[in-house]
Amino acid sequence: MSAQSQTTTPVFPASGIGQRLFRKLTALFWGVLFCQFAATAVLVVGWTYRLAQQRVFRRWAQTAASPAACQPWPRWFMADADQGGRFGALRANLRSGFATLINVWTVTLPGCGLLYLGWSSGWNVSFNRLYADIGQGPLTMLLGALLLIAALIYLPLAQMHQAAAGDWREFYRAGVVLRLIRQRPFANLAIALLYGLASLPLLLLTVLPGFLPQIVPQLDGLAPAEAAGFLQLYYLAAGLPLFLLFLLPRLAAARIYAGAVPAALRQGRIAAGELPERPRQFLAELGLLPAAPPAPRPAPALWRQGAYTAAGSFAASGLFLATAAVWSGFVFEIVVAQFFNYREAIGWLNHPLVQLPWLRFVPDLPAGF
Amino acid sequence: MLTPTGGRVDRAADEKGGGISPMSAGNLPVSRRGFLLSAAASGLVAAGGVPRPVAAAPAYSGPNVIVVRFGGGVRRRETIDPTGSRSPFLLHEFIPQGTLFPCLEISQRPGLNTSHGEGTLNIVTGHYDSYEDVDGRFLGARFEPNFPTLFEYLRKAYAVAPHETLMINGEDRPDEEFYNFSNSADYGAAYRCSTLSLYRYYRHRLERKLAAGGLSEAEIAAARRQLEKWESGDRRLADGAQESPAIARFWDDWQMRYVDGASEDVRGDRLLTEIAVRALRHLRPRLLMVNYQDCDFVHWGNAAHYTRGIAVMDQGLRDLAAAVEADEFYRGNTLFAVVPDCGRDDNPMMAVPYQHHFNSRSAREIFALLVGPGIARGRVVDRSADQTDIAPTVAALMGFAASESEGAILREAFV
Secondary structure, eight states: OOOOOOSSOOOOOOOOHHHHHHHHHHHHHHHHHHTTSHHHHHHHHHHHHHHHHHHHHHHHHHHTTOOOOOOOOOOSSSOOSSOOSTTHHHHHHHHHHHHHHHHHHHHHHHHHHHHHHHHHHHHHHHHTTOGGGTTHHHHHHHHHHHHHHHHHHHHHHHHHHHHHHTOGGGGGOHHHHHHHHHHOHHHHHHHHHHHHHHHHHHHHHHHGGGTHHHHSGGGTTOOHHHHHHHHHHHHHHHHHHHHHHHHHHHHHHHHHHHHHHHHHHHHTSSOGGGSOHHHHHHHHHHTOSOSSOOOOOOOOOHHHHHHHHHHHHHHHHHHHHHHHHHHHHHHHHHHHHHHHSOOHHHHHHOOTTTSOOOOOOOOOOOTTO | OBOTTSOBOOHHHHHHTOOOBOOOGGGSSSOHHHHHHHHHHTTOOOTTSSOOOTTTSOOOOSOEEEEEEOOSSOOSTTTTOTTTOSOHIIIIIIGGGEEEETTEEOOOOTTOOOSHHHHHHHHHHSOOOOOOOTTOOTTOOOOOOSSOOHHHHHHHHSOOOGGGEEEEOOTTOGGGGGGGSOSOTTSGGGGOOEEEOHHHHHHHHHHHHHHHOOOOHHHHHHHHHHHHHHHHTOHHHHTTOOOOHHHHHHHHHHHHHHHHHHGGGSOHHHHHHHHHHHHHHHTOOSEEEEEOOGGGGGGGSOHHHHHHHHHHHHHHHHHHHHHHHHOTTTTTSEEEEEEOSOOOOOOTTSSSTTOOOSSOTGGGBOOEEEESTTBOSSEEOOSOEEGGGHHHHHHHHHTSOOTTOOOOOOGGGBO
16 A cells, blocks of 8 residues: 655635535435445545545644635545546545554454453353363453553544555554654543543444333344344444444544644654655645754753653653543443343454444344244 | 231232232331341240241151252243254153143233342242342342242241252352242241352351361461351351251262362352252252253353253253152152243344343243142143242142242142
8 A cells, every 4th residue: 555645735626515515415325324334334434534634634724824725525436636537536435444444453453352252261261160260251351451442542643643644554653643642642531532422322222222122012023034124224224323423533533633743843742754745745835844843942950850750740641541541431331232232253343433333233043043 | 907917918819829918028017137136136046947846847748849940041942942942851851741831921010020039039939029139239139038938838837957948059149048038027037948059068168177177377367258258248147047967967978079179070050950969869858949040141142151051951950850760759759840030032133132131021931840740741731820820839739838929829730
């Protein structure tokens, strides 16, 4: 996957309100539809990160008071403002989607896999009373949870960094990403909270089928084929909140990233040369790149240095722990969802808010289940 | 009209044969705890309960009864349904020997939960009730029944020793230690049954170790801490009722048979079967309840735990039936009552359709099988019946009245 390099400022053609509204509604339509199937949910991922890239650049343009025109949402299929050729947008969505998913699963699958393994083996140990191995399940799940939490802390800004660059390799620039995370500790906590809150409606949508026959008597006693038909409609309707909830934290992350990068440049936390080519050029054209490294401030007295460092470390540690705690709650929700409506391996390996935005799960049960 | 015990005459229950339906224990003038304490203070509470005048209760000469709780939570489909049964012995060999009630149900009433503890108490008391953990512990199931259990009825009606009424509990449900006697002022601790479980065995073994001596100070302290921890979770033991000599001998024999550690090889519901079979041989219970449970592991998502659990129970039932048939004391004189504590969900919208989220239609659908002398063979009574019917039916077969139950006697099963 090669970097997409451009030497000119991205063009955002102007369009009327009606056109923009129509475009947004059609984007919503396709987003909801594509969230129904795993194969097409890849397009949702790609499209979302192209939108996130657009938001980052727009934010920078606004910061620089640049007379940037309103930007329509990316297209799903045809040629786009920055993706030419027939079905240029479709190809771009696919490329971006696959690249993003490969990256996110690279960092989350170890944790997710250990959660699955720990749960499965742990309950097998309990059922068979192999109590010499009783710690195996919980410890495996704990390790999985820690790995997943670490990945979740890293993910939002890493994905924005990748999106802004249009290059999958930028996802792994851990040095830059971690400095950006430290640049905005409160914002990272806010992102974690947003993911946590956004996952609650999805948790409800996931577990609700387990209770529907009790809530709606007409759904009690359905044959598997009838239940499957109902679930198709159920998950179609669930596609709208799923798509919107998938978008929401990513747009928030884009905003945070867009603010963090210029601030980090000004403060010297990151150098212009560390940025990928595309955002670096764009920032340069907007005049947001510092001309020279900031002048070093006179070092405060040693006692002050120590106090600032200790206080800063304490505050940073506190925020880090708070962020980790929020993500722990997010991981716990996965366990809760699996308890109430066990979705086998897919329930552990794919979270619709983090990985593939795909909630549909129609059991394949025989007639006499 | 108030009865001498403070209960009101419940005409509907009376017509059903359930007799008086007293008010709950909370309205009685003396609380259960107060009764126990005053009885203990007057020295009346001893191992096995209040001494009964020898001439007051006749010796028991009726049939023995084994109640098998085919649970925790099974569907009819995997048990009595020929198209999906995972219990071949039950379906093909045991049902033809007795009378099956395939439409037994748990009543749908406000406040009733279709769960394991509640179902067990429905069976043994013949009365529905709402239960809460005694200490209000979240997800706790330490329920104290407000109505007498079958064990209490039997022991009050007849001179039956505590070790002749047994409840065998699984190792994962220590809360079920609370089900062996009720709050009822006329019954209660004096007529309690004995409980056998792995937990009880560990207590016995630890007490024996302490008594034998030879432990270091640290080991003694650790053992005492463990015993205190167990006692604090079970106020019945704290009330002074210790294990009877017969039970102590039973555990001593168990320890000799298995030697420390070897009993780890027999666990889960297989352990319950083993304990039950040995109890039949050594303790000669007249009323025995075996509380199977392992199929409930399907709560955690593995469907095989459900079907495997049912298969283990089925094998346990076969072993119990074989033990009865092989023992002259029990052969031809023992009744079986096989009944689940509750059903399970029946939800095709879930990959594991037999989860258990309480109070669904399918969770209320169970069955009952009666096998033994005086019971019709190969009969299927295809009418709706109630889980609370088990207690008065067993009582009638044993020759006493479950006077405070609300269920009806399942007379269609009688020859």
